[in-house]
Amino acid sequence: MVLVIFLGTLFLGLAIGIPVAYALMLCAVVLMSWMGLFNPQIISQQMVTGANSFTLLAIPFFLLAGELMNAGGLSKRIVDFAVACVGHIRGGLGIVAVIAAVVMASLSGSAAADSAALAAILIPMMREAGYNVPRAAGLMAAGGVIAPVIPPSIAFIIFGVAANVSITALFMGGIVPGLMMAISLIVAWLIVARRENVKPLPRRSGKERLLATVRAGWALVMPVIILGGIRFGIFTPTEAAVIAAVYALFVGMFIYRELKVSDLYQVLLNAAKTTSIVLFLVAAALVTSWLITRANIPAEITRFLAPVIENPKLLMLVIVLLVLVVGTVLDLAPTILILVPVLMPVIHAAGIDPVYFGIIFVMTTCVGLLTPPVGVVLNVVSGVARVPLGQVIWGVLPFLAAQVCVLFVLIAFPELVLVPLQWLR
Secondary structure: OHHHHHHHHHHHHHHOOOOHHHHHHHHHHHHHHHHOOOOHHHHHHHHHHHHOOOHHHHHHHHHHHHHHHHHOOHHHHHHHHHHHHHOOOOOHHHHHHHHHHHHHHOOOOOHHHHHHHHHHHHHHHHHHHOOOHHHHHHHHHHHHOOOOOOOOOHHHHHHHHHHOOOHHHHHHHOHHHHHHHHHHHHHHHHHHOOOOOOOOOOOOOHHHHHHHHHHHHHHHHHHHHHHHHHHOOOOOHHHHHHHHHHHHHHHHHHHOOOOOHHHHHHHHHHHHHHHHHHHHHHHHHHHHHHHHHHOOHHHHHHHHOHHHHOOHHHHHHHHHHHHHHHOOOOOHHHHHHHHHHHHHHHHHHHOOOHHHHHHHHHHHHHHHOOOOOOOHHHHHHHHHHOOOHHHHHHHHHHHHHHHHHHHHHHHHOOHHHHHHHHHHO
16 A cells, blocks of 8 residues: 555656656655654655765766866867767768767766767768768767766766665676667667768878877876776775866866866856756655655565566566656656665565666666657757757667667676676676
8 A cells, every 4th residue: 555655646746747856755745644754854854864975976076077078178079089080981970979979978977968969069060961860869869878877877876875786886887788888879870871871071091080089088088097096996986076077177178278267157057957956856765765665665566576586587677667667757867766765675585686787777767768758868969959859759769779679688698797797896
């Protein structure tokens, strides 16, 4: 009955248009009333306690790093570097988009920011070259959702806090799956774009390629510093976020000189707005998470999934399908914060590695960013590229299918995640 009350309140709140954070707080109030625990002071205390986390400090700094990266010219130079390397290949601009998406993912960890930057830079070039623009916009969206999988990842930070799992291990474990997502996009792009009558870019000379590499060098070194520092224990993920923000600020202002002092107010304001939305959502969700534990809802879910607990692969498949359905109506962060506290006891009961589960779960929520009607990344790319949303949805379908295939491969062969994870831990 408690599970029915929880789900009924949540979906009713979302159905009538209540923002997700307030819908979660409504769930908390209803659950507390049902359990005879209602006390407004408990809600406020749990919200403050939930948001008062050193680990969560990584979120505002990584968001700030992403804003500084885009404003400071790092994103543009990464794209120029990729264009110099493969832009002359037939269909090369699509490959450029995926390569740039991977490099930018290792800098910011924000799907929306990376997708917007890619679309703003590459869509005009692809339109001029004669590419199918809706398909190109779909590729930008699919490339952008690699960002929460390849470290540093804001999604992994939220999952680590919600599930009490090592964020460093999640970061290291996300590298191979993220690269697999990128490879699947390149394969899908080469298949669907092979018949397009496009004009390849001129082949760059060796000197031009070297110059593009040197110009992008400061941006390309950044992920090495972040991931190397985390891997070898030089700094924590939270400290890495601060270093990323300071590094992006220094390079944008003093090396590339595209970031002006007058730009900082808007950059800080954008990062602060996004941070306030994310952390308020986290605080509200952690109140609900505490009540979910008090109401023993995980035990009910465990009993419901008992028939498949003995088969970890089948259990993972059921969970992935569930998350894909939920992802059509919820954004990445609320999906993690609502489902993870409920599912983690089931994962432990089934003997599944929590880091492996976290990687698959986050990948699935990322795919949900590409599914209508919510499809946050689709809406971002549609607005930036000035392509109707319906056309972007059709354009993204081949790449959505490619990433779902990667998910199913990783469920069927978990060692593809677990073996590299053992090497990187």
